[in-house]
Amino acid sequence: MNSIRLLSPNLINKIAAGEVVERPASIIKELVENSIDAKAKHISIKVEKGGINLIEVADDGVGMNTQDAKLAFIQHATSKIYSDKDLKNIFTLGFRGEALASISSIASIKLHTKTTTDDPVLILIENEQILTKAGPGRNRGTSIIVQDVFSKIPARKKFLKSDNVEFKHILSTFLKLALINNKIGFKLYNNNKSIYDLQPREELEQRILDIYPNLKDKLINISYSDKSMKLSGFIGHPSMNRKDKQQQYIFVNSRPINDIAISQAIKTGYGTNLMHNQHPVYLIALEIDPEKIDVNIHPRKNEIRFDDTQQIFRTIFNSVRIALEKRLSSELKERFKVNDKESLIPSTVVTNDTKATIQERSLKKLSYLNKKTELSIPSPNILTKDKGIGFTKALLNQTQEIFDKAQIAPLFTKALQVFNTYIITEIKNQVYIVDQHAADERINYEKTKSRFQKHKTLPSQRLLIPEQIQIEKVDYASLLENKSMLFKLGFEFDLKSNHLILNSIPEMIISKKPTDYFQEILISLGEYGKIIDKEENKLINKMIATIACHSSIRAGQELEDFQIRTLLTNLLECKQPYSCPHGRPVIWVLTKDELEKNFKRKT
Ligand code: ADP
Ligand code: MG
Numbered sequence: 001m002n003s004i005r006l007l008s009p010n011l012i013n014k015i016a017a018g019e020v021v022e023r024p025a026s027i028i029k030e031l032v033e034n035s036i037d038a039k040a041k042h043i044s045i046k047v048e049k050g051g052i053n054l055i056e057v058a059d060d061g062v063g064m065n066t067q068d069a070k071l072a073f074i075q076h077a078t079s080k081i082y083s084d085k086d087l088k089n090i091f092t093l094g095f096r097g098e099a100l101a102s103i104s105s106i107a108s109i110k111l112h113t114k115t116t117t118d119d120p121v122l123i124l125i126e127n128e129q130i131l132t133k134a135g136p137g138r139n140r141g142t143s144i145i146v147q148d149v150f151s152k153i154p155a156r157k158k159f160l161k162s163d164n165v166e167f168k169h170i171l172s173t174f175l176k177l178a179l180i181n182n183k184i185g186f187k188l189y190n191n192n193k194s195i196y197d198l199q200p201r202e203e204l205e206q207r208i209l210d211i212y213p214n215l216k217d218k219l220i221n222i223s224y225s226d227k228s229m230k231l232s233g234f235i236g237h238p239s240m241n242r243k244d245k246q247q248q249y250i251f252v253n254s255r256p257i258n259d260i261a262i263s264q265a266i267k268t269g270y271g272t273n274l275m276h277n278q279h280p281v282y283l284i285a286l287e288i289d290p291e292k293i294d295v296n297i298h299p300r301k302n303e304i305r306f307d308d309t310q311q312i313f314r315t316i317f318n319s320v321r322i323a324l325e326k327r328l329s330s331e332l333k334e335r336f337k338v339n340d341k342e343s344l345i346p347s348t349v350v351t352n353d354t355k356a357t358i359q360e361r362s363l364k365k366l367s368y369l370n371k372k373t374e375l376s377i378p379s380p381n382i383l384t385k386d387k388g389i390g391f392t393k394a395l396l397n398q399t400q401e402i403f404d405k406a407q408i409a410p411l412f413t414k415a416l417q418v419f420n421t422y423i424i425t426e427i428k429n430q431v432y433i434v435d436q437h438a439a440d441e442r443i444n445y446e447k448t449k450s451r452f453q454k455h456k457t458l459p460s461q462r463l464l465i466p467e468q469i470q471i472e473k474v475d476y477a478s479l480l481e482n483k484s485m486l487f488k489l490g491f492e493f494d495l496k497s498n499h500l501i502l503n504s505i506p507e508m509i510i511s512k513k514p515t516d517y518f519q520e521i522l523i524s525l526g527e528y529g530k531i532i533d534k535e536e537n538k539l540i541n542k543m544i545a546t547i548a549c550h551s552s553i554r555a556g557q558e559l560e561d562f563q564i565r566t567l568l569t570n571l572l573e574c575k576q577p578y579s580c581p582h583g584r585p586v587i588w589v590l591t592k593d594e595l596e597k598n599f600k601r602k603t
Contacts, residue, residue, distance in 0.1 A: 035142065065121070431589070434567075460506055
């Protein structure tokens with residue numbers, strides 16, 4: 001065996017470099033973070049060949065004097081922490097004092113710097129020696145040029161991807177840094193071509209829009225603070241949801257991080273506004289007392305350990321949910337608002353009241369109608385036990401006469417059903433295309449849910465002929481366990497070993513074949529298994545979504561005019577009108593602008 005020897009400092013640096021410098025993008029991250037720590041107001045980054053040939057980062061920060069500039073290349077030389085007490089209160093981005101040392105061990109590096117008071121200095125590294133020269137004149141600040149990345153470790157160089165892939169990593173690093181440091185101006189050049197020229201911006205929102213102009217009017221502000229943390233940032237309108245997870249940014253104390261719990265909290269906050277395979281757009285910035293987090297767990301510092309993950313999860317989830325609900329409902333109300341010029345209310349109904357009160361009255365009447373109208377024509381296999389309320393059922397059984405009697409002012413006179421599936425209506429320079437099933441599902445879901453929350457039970461209807469449904473062994477136990485919960489929801493059954501006899505179903509269900517939806521109920525039970533307190537809500541919501549689906553107008557069903565109008569009005573009252581409880585979209589908006597562009601009336 002070889003005898004034990006101490007590693008040379010240069011070798012130690014090379015090993016450490018493996019941790020810090022994974023690829024050119026990591027060099028840029030370290031250099032730009034140093035510039036930010038040096039209070040730069042402008043940072044310019046130039047790269048060539050995906051950063052493998054050249055990386056140059058220039059700033060107008062505080063600069064270094066000759067002594068500091070030399071020290072900067074020595075491992076664990078840092079101006080940012082002095083004692084282990086400081087480790088607990090890290091406010092700067094870098095603190096290990098190993099970036100410059102590591103970079104110099106794997107690539108050639110040159111530094112040119114000047115403070116306000118000292119002469120400019122140039123530092124070169126040749127044969128592992130730090131050489132100092134008087135530098136050419138320059139303004140205050142620091143420029144660092146890195147060339148031939150990994151040329152000193154050919155084994156690592158092999159792992160680098162193509163220039164393009166490396167540049168993509170650089171771009172992603174650049175965007176994270178530029179987004180959260182909106183007050184700093186950033187420039188990025190690739191192979192001498194200007195890619196970004198971002199002016200310093202007072203507001204984060206402006207910087208986001210500089211980078212993603214398509215998010216204009218689509219950013220929803222998030223803000224929350226208590227004594228332990230401050231949450232700020234923006235989430236994207238659900239119409240901006242994407243198929244990929246790009247445009248998702250999380251920062252903790254201005255550090256970009258990846259955190260599964262936070263991403264999950266945001267996603268959960270979107271709830272049914274997110275379809276399967278869709279990902280929201282967001283930039284969330286958390287400020288937490290440095291004592292309450294550990295940034296030291298990841299060498300590249302892109303993961304963080306929190307003292308109280310649960311609380312952070314809850315706060316983020318709630319902030320996202322509330323902000324989204326508020327925005328979506330006010331947006332819809334705003335759009336549906338009828339202004340004087342384009343009044344849809346016939347003049348005969350207009351009294352001295354303002355338009356708003358007429359609208360309110362009509363809305364009230366509509367909901368009154370929905371609440372009071374009882375089922376008049378039972379479906380063939382159904383006998384009503386409780387005189388409950390099936391929202392859609394009531395609607396489908398209403399006659400024009402009842403509608404006329406209630407003297408409802410038609411809010412949506414221009415509404416057209418196409419393919420017996422979609423409703424097209426015009427509101428304020430916009431064409432709304434509404435999926436009638438998804439819309440009704442959303443309406444029924446919200447109404448059923450709020451009724452269940454209020455009464456803790458749903459009305460049920462007895463089946464004229466009880467239905468026999470085969471069940472698998474695996475379902476038996478969960479059905480037995482959840483029998484009372486299902487009973488509260490309106491399902492009443494006798495459970496046998498391999499089948500059940502279904503006697504009653506929720507009153508609002510209009511589907512004719514219980515076997516269809518009972519299968520869905522079984523699947524949901526299977527998914528959640530044994531219900532623990534916390535999960536119960538989720539399961540019940542899922543059950544209610546299933547019930548709502550089977551209580552709703554189907555695609556392909558022809559609707560009367562008044563039914564169309566009632567549907568649209570009820571949709572307007574929903575908290576989350578944009579998506580059905582399964583996450584499918586409800587409304588598709590086509591602007592007048594888009595139409596005009598398509599017909600080349602406008603460019
Ligand atoms: P760390 O950032 O962890 O302290 P680095 O190796 O990145 O370690 O930098 C070492 C030191 O060099 C820093 O602590 C700082 O004092 C100095 N330094 C590096 N880059 C700059 C810069 N752009 N402007 C001013 N000082 C810098
Ligand atoms: Mg650093």
